[in-house]
Amino acid sequence: MRTRPLKVALLGCGVVGSEVARIMTTHADDLTARIGAPVELAGIAVRRPDRVRAGIPAELITTDAKELVKRDDIDVVVEVIGGIEPARTLITTAFEHGASVVSANKALVAADGAALHAAAEANGADLYYEAAVAGAIPLVRPLRESLAGDKVNRVLGIVNGTTNFILDKMDSTGAGYSEALDEATALGYAEADPTADVEGFDAAAKAAILAGIAFHTRVTIDDVHREGLTEVTASDIASAKRMGCTVKLLAICERAADGASVTARVHPAMIPLTHPLASVREAYNAVFVESEAAGQLMFYGPGAGGSPTASAVLGDLVAVCRNKLAGTTGPGESAYTQLPVGPMGDVVTRYHISLDVADKPGVLAQVATVFAEHGVSIDTVRQQSKDGGAARSGETDNGGEASLVVVTHRAADAALSSTVGALRDLDTVRGVASIMRVEGE
Known part of the structure; x- marks a missing residue:
């Protein structure tokens, strides 16, 4: 077993960062056995150094995150500060100095993941981010x-x-x-x-x-x-x-x-x-x-939460450290399909539309005609007077309102949008109370 410890720089020591530090300390022997070498917390970058952090040695605390990630002895940087900057600069700096990165930063990965993966690959480093998506859930x-x-x-x-x-x-x-x-x-x-x-x-x-x-x-x-x-x-x-x-x-x-x-x-x-x-x-x-x-x-x-998210961070840390020992890297970006991202209008699903309409005969027929004209098939309709009674086909308009709920068959989102636009133009439709998609069927 390698005796020189793998050194870790931790960026951030809030709810998640403090849990990462605690687990690294209390489970040090287990982590050593799982990785195949000791792992050591070498520094923690924070914004407020005077805050009391129970169980964390004061000598590990620094406010100079950039100098921490530039250290030649740092093997892995764990980033849990969130946001776009300075996280992006710190992560790319870490790559440039030979460190791999474990991040919980969903905003940054979602905005700039391709560039981050490219920087990791260019420097022979790993970028892992299990904790960025669903906390403790392996996904x-x-x-x-x-x-x-x-x-x-x-x-x-x-x-x-x-x-x-x-x-x-x-x-x-x-x-x-x-x-x-x-x-x-x-x-x-x-x-x-x-x-x-x-x-x-x-x-x-x-x-x-x-x-x-x-x-x-x-x-x-x-x-x-x-x-x-x-x-x-x-x-x-x-x-x-x-x-x-x-x-x-x-x-x-x-x-x-x-x-x-x-x-x-x-x-x-x-x-x-x-x-x-x-x-x-x-x-x-x-x-x-x-x-x-x-x-x-x-x-x-x-x-979410400190402990669940820290669990995902530590899982990535073990994997990255194992890769370091083996002199290899794990999976990087896979974007070989280069598929375009289609517009929302192309999405096909069912819809639940609630309308406020005039409480008089013929309204339902008008509404159904609009749906038919835009190619949206109706599955079910429910109509009820605002006073709680069912609307009756023989009534004359007395200025009252009814609630009309329409559930459609599957249709393109663009077709539904044009349908709703036309419904708003009907004199008998006094408002579109809500539109909700129906999924999972």
Whole structure:
């Protein structure tokens, strides 16, 4: 066994970084046995050096991250500071000085993964980022290695714990969005500024990474269609229940039917209660993978938090250290298919549309005509007066309103968009209350 320790520089010592440092210290003997050489924490770069960090020797702390990653004795850099800069500069500097990198930085990998992989390859280094996608859930490595001989056609997942907690509470308690968000914040699931989560930015970054790996093509966060959950109402949740569904914020990456392109999207969707993802509760994550040979696979577990994310970081650290000892590197970027990312308008799925309409005869016929004219086939229709009674075909218009819920068969998103535009132009349609896709069927 090699006796000189492999030296690790840690960038960031917050919730995740402090757990990485703790595990490296408390499990040092186990890590040595698994790697085949001792591994030593050689320095920790932080922004606030005066903060008390229990169990971490003060002599390891530095504010000069750039000098730390430039040290010739550093074998691996672990980056858990997040964001684009200075993380990107620090990672490329580490590569230039011969270090491999383990990162949990979804935003950076989703925005600039191709350049980072190229820099790693040019310097004979590894870039691993299991923790960037789904916390403790092994997902990047199974897609990149275990399914390397298979053809993945679809990845469908819940990849943000905050939004899943909010929607789960809305479903189980009948709470509105604001109430559920307040509870998520009080319990520490939501940040003081929850925008990245509730507007889908976090999930979109993860979808870009998953699509790139699954389909062997380059996908960035700018290629991902994104919708958040702030417009989801208690009425939407109730309507989903009447259909035997629940609402989830989904990341969906799939090949086109002809295999000539891929799409990646994040948005709220209704899924049947019979689908495995429907039972994912609280702040848990789960990803459903569909491939030609393996069939349907599901990965489930905690998708965030200090300990779960640190577990993924340490798993990558062990793999990278083993590669260092063997004088080799692991899988790099695989983008040989060079498939284009298709527009959202090409996506084909079902839709649930809720309309506020005049409570009078003939409205349903007008609405159905608009759907037919735009090539969108209607599956079911439910009409109800705003006063709670069913709308009656013999009524005259007394200025009242009715709620009309239309569920379609599968149609292209572009066709649905043009249909909704035409519906808004009808005098009898007073508003489009909500539009939600129906997935997983």
